[in-house]
Amino acid sequence: xxxxxxxxxxxxxxxxxxxLSCAVSGYTLRSGCMGWFRQAPGKxxxxxxxxxxxxxxxxxxxxxxxxxxxxxxxxxxxxxxxxDSLKPEDTAMYYCAADPVPRAxxxxxxxxxxxxxTQVTVST
Numbered sequence: 001x002x003x004x005x006x007x008x009x010x011x012x013x014x015x016x017x018x019x020l021s022c023a024v025s026g027y028t029l030r031s032g033c034m035g036w037f038r039q040a041p042g043k044x045x046x047x048x049x050x051x052x053x054x055x056x057x058x059x060x061x062x063x064x065x066x067x068x069x070x071x072x073x074x075x076x077x078x079x080x081x082x083x084d085s086l087k088p089e090d091t092a093m094y095y096c097a098a099d100p101v102p103r104a105x106x107x108x109x110x111x112x113x114x115x116x117x118t119q120v121t122v123s124t
Contacts, residue, residue: 002026002113004096009118020081022096033099033106034079038092050106086122093117
């Protein structure tokens with residue numbers, strides 16, 4: 001059974017940084033995709049970043065490109081989202097998600113396993 005546990009959220013001032021972690025069990029990060037999503041109050045959930053383990057492709061939403069970095073730490077079966085130059089509009093609940101099906105390119109609609117989320121709040 002695939003289980004995901006996020007950590008690392010918190011409150012930070014604009015311009016600051018946070019690193020989110022997603023510990024994965026029941027699924028070895030050698031194929032498929034991992035993704036980070038976020039949902040702000042009153043808004044739809046949006047895909048922020050993803051990584052495919054076949055081909056090592058990463059993807060970033062335009063709103064975070066150049067500021068966020070997704071990475072994997074081998075041996076710990078953990079995925080990270082480094083968030084720099086944070087803005088108030090980055091405030092949201094952040095979720096990690098897994099799609100264990102081997103894919104060369106991730107698909108936002110294919111993520112079927114979700115963590116509980118971690119809150120990120122960016123103040124001015």
